[in-house]
Amino acid sequence: MTAVVAEGLRKRFGSTEALRGVDLEVPRSTVLGLLGPNGAGKTTAVRILTTLLEPDGGRAEIDGIDVLADPREARSRIGLTGQYAAVDERLTGFENLEHVGRLFHLGRREARTRATELLERFDLTDAGGRVSGGYSGGMRRRLDIAMSLVGDPSVLFLDEPTTGLDPRSRIAVWETIDELTRSGTTTLLTTQYLDEADRLADQIVVIDHGLVIARGTPADLKAQVGGEQVIVTLADAAELDAAAGALAPHACGEPIADGATRSLRVPVETVVGAVPGFVRALDAAGVPVVDVTTHQVTLDDVFFALTGRPVEPDPGDGPPTGPDTEDSSR
Amino acid sequence: MTTPSPASASTPRTRAPHVAHSPLLLVHDSWVEAIRHLRAMPRSPELLVYAAVQPLMFVILFVYVFGGAIVVPGYDDYRQFLIPGIFAQTVVFNSAFTGVGLAEDLTKGLVDRLRSLPIHQASVLIGRTLSDAVRNVLTFVVMIGVALLVGFRFEGTLPGALAATGLLLAFSYAFSWIQAWVGLSVKTVEAANSGGFIWMFPLTFVSSAFVDPASMPGWLQPVAENNPFTTLTNAARALYNGRDAGSDPWIALAWAVGITVVFAVIASRKFAATSRR
Numbered sequence: 110m111t112a113v114v115a116e117g118l119r120k121r122f123g124s125t126e127a128l129r130g131v132d133l134e135v136p137r138s139t140v141l142g143l144l145g146p147n148g149a150g151k152t153t154a155v156r157i158l159t160t161l162l163e164p165d166g167g168r169a170e171i172d173g174i175d176v177l178a179d180p181r182e183a184r185s186r187i188g189l190t191g192q193y194a195a196v197d198e199r200l201t202g203f204e205n206l207e208h209v210g211r212l213f214h215l216g217r218r219e220a221r222t223r224a225t226e227l228l229e230r231f232d233l234t235d236a237g238g239r240v241s242g243g244y245s246g247g248m249r250r251r252l253d254i255a256m257s258l259v260g261d262p263s264v265l266f267l268d269e270p271t272t273g274l275d276p277r278s279r280i281a282v283w284e285t286i287d288e289l290t291r292s293g294t295t296t297l298l299t300t301q302y303l304d305e306a307d308r309l310a311d312q313i314v315v316i317d318h319g320l321v322i323a324r325g326t327p328a329d330l331k332a333q334v335g336g337e338q339v340i341v342t343l344a345d346a347a348e349l350d351a352a353a354g355a356l357a358p359h360a361c362g363e364p365i366a367d368g369a370t371r372s373l374r375v376p377v378e379t380v381v382g383a384v385p386g387f388v389r390a391l392d393a394a395g396v397p398v399v400d401v402t403t404h405q406v407t408l409d410d411v412f413f414a415l416t417g418r419p420v421e422p423d424p425g426d427g428p429p430t431g432p433d434t435e436d437s438s439r
Numbered sequence: 440m441t442t443p444s445p446a447s448a449s450t451p452r453t454r455a456p457h458v459a460h461s462p463l464l465l466v467h468d469s470w471v472e473a474i475r476h477l478r479a480m481p482r483s484p485e486l487l488v489y490a491a492v493q494p495l496m497f498v499i500l501f502v503y504v505f506g507g508a509i510v511v512p513g514y515d516d517y518r519q520f521l522i523p524g525i526f527a528q529t530v531v532f533n534s535a536f537t538g539v540g541l542a543e544d545l546t547k548g549l550v551d552r553l554r555s556l557p558i559h560q561a562s563v564l565i566g567r568t569l570s571d572a573v574r575n576v577l578t579f580v581v582m583i584g585v586a587l588l589v590g591f592r593f594e595g596t597l598p599g600a601l602a603a604t605g606l607l608l609a610f611s612y613a614f615s616w617i618q619a620w621v622g623l624s625v626k627t628v629e630a631a632n633s634g635g636f637i638w639m640f641p642l643t644f645v646s647s648a649f650v651d652p653a654s655m656p657g658w659l660q661p662v663a664e665n666n667p668f669t670t671l672t673n674a675a676r677a678l679y680n681g682r683d684a685g686s687d688p689w690i691a692l693a694w695a696v697g698i699t700v701v702f703a704v705i706a707s708r709k710f711a712a713t714s715r716r
Contacts, residue, residue, distance in 0.1 A: 159555045160554070160555065161551055161554055161555060181557050182557075184555055184556055184557040185557035187555060189551065189552060189555040191548045191551050191552065192548070193547060193548035194548070195547060195548035195549045195551060195552040196547075196549075197475060197479070197544075197549060198547070199478075199479030199482055199483065200475065200478060200479060204478060208471065208474075208475050209552075209556070211471040211474075212468060212471055212472075212553070212556050212558050213556065213557065214464070214467070214557075240482065256552070257552075260556070260557075
């Protein structure tokens with residue numbers, strides 16, 4: 110059964126078209142990663158699905174319930190963790206959870222039981238009696254996620270759950286989400302971090318400028334940009350053609366030469382065991398080599414391939430530079 | 440992380456009929472929201488202190504600094520004239536807490552969370568304004584103590600004094616809804632603060648709260664005389680001093696009800712359409 114369906118979502122803010130017809134589908138007990146840069150329309154989509162915003166066009170369903178026709182019923186089935194940890198800093202962790210429970214119309218006793226359970230589940234039992242304004246960023250985020258689970262939602266929306274967190278808290282939040290997924294929660298997660306989507310999502314939808322530009326499993330998307338590569342750096346850029354010729358039998362596609370870095374990117378089926386063959390072929394052709402490295406495709410590559418912005422020259426360099434980077438070396 | 444509770448298994452559990460539309464739930468939800476703020480209130484007692492310090496300053500300034508120079512018709516003792524005006528100004532100024540608090544909830548994303556819950560949307564604003572009314576009662580108790588200390592005497596009947604107090608609190612509640620609308624209309628807490636306060640200065644000073652409007656320049660007099668805040672002050676002043684208030688209490692009450700209704704409607708509409716950004 111499909112937990113979330115969105116069809117043709119459109120939303121305009123003034124002259125900005127935030128969403129230009131977005132379709133989404135999240136099968137039950139899976140995690141959908143909605144991936145895109147700042148301003149791509151991720152949050153707008155989440156706001157529509159969580160009844161906070163009315164779309165200009167399109168429709169959306171949670172558990173088969175139309176969010177526009179019956180927002181209140183839809184609200185009883187969702188949990189939302191927004192971009193900013195929405196906890197009442199004046200209240201303790203326990204009180205925050207109890208409060209949400211009461212708003213879900215659990216009885217007083219049930220709300221308290223639920224609060225205690227969730228504090229335990231999120232390792233906040235010790236902090237539960239303290240005012241949440243004094244929590245660390247990571248603790249606050251955990252409390253925030255716990256609050257979105259009080260109503261036992263059938264779909265959990267996490268809008269950039271790790272933005273602004275330090276690396277350690279980030280990993281802790283990932284583990285929390287892993288745990289939720291294992292227990293069968295359906296999750297729609299937005300993120301600008303490709304490693305996050307890669308790690309957490311079963312399916313990924315990439316959006317940019319309000320349009321879906323790709324969708325599939327992380328593996329599908331990586332395959333779309335040509336799989337893995339061996340990168341050969343030569344002593345002399347003039348030898349690039351000779352090297353390409355010598356390596357043709359080992360390649361599974363057209364090599365990409367870059368004169369500025371004297372390097373050749375050669376697509377291969379797999380990088381495993383490829384390097385010795387490359388070295389031997391280049392040696393036999395008499396091409397002086399400075400370096401041979403391998404590159405396993407990450408979602409960074411996928412994203413940049415899709416948005417027309419270049420792959421980071423150094424694989425594993427992490428998240429991209431600003432959106433204005435216009436380097437056309439690829 | 441411990442083992443997840445079985446309640447969060449993949450099958451959606453059967454929902455209790457707690458999403459039904461019912462006026463009782465509006466009362467419940469508003470109460471739960473009011474409790475949220477009331478619980479927080481004793482944790483920042485400084486807010487209550489600030490709420491009381493400002494009127495205290497006005498009392499000292501006007502009684503001891505300007506008092507000797509101000510003559511008002513019908514009152515031999517300026518304090519008997521002034522204190523009801525300060526009461527009125529205090530409760531109306533206190534309404535600014537509503538806007539600031541709402542703006543805070545808004546910028547912190549709490550409003551988004553609340554709006555995504557299966558509650559009566561109106562309960563967020565009702566709970567907020569009701570808890571601020573409670574704060575106002577507390578401030579009022581402090582104010583009465585200060586008034587008695589500086590020599591103010593309740594010269595009217597007890598029902599009269601209670602009616603005057605009720606009227607002031609009703610007016611403050613009405614102003615809370617104006618502030619709720621202000622708080623929802625601005626982008627930051629700071630803007631809610633200044634946007635909530637700035638217009639209340641002329642409103643309360645160009646009135647009969649501190650001086651007789653007849654002493655103002657001719658062009659300003661009609662403004663002061665037709666200011667609803669003047670009507671409120673006159674009504675409270677007459678009732679506290681045991682004088683004939685005429686129709687002023689009723690007119691002031693009508694203002695309070697009118698403002699509440701109008702701003703409750705527009706603030707609620709604003710709330711329904713409000714998002715974090």
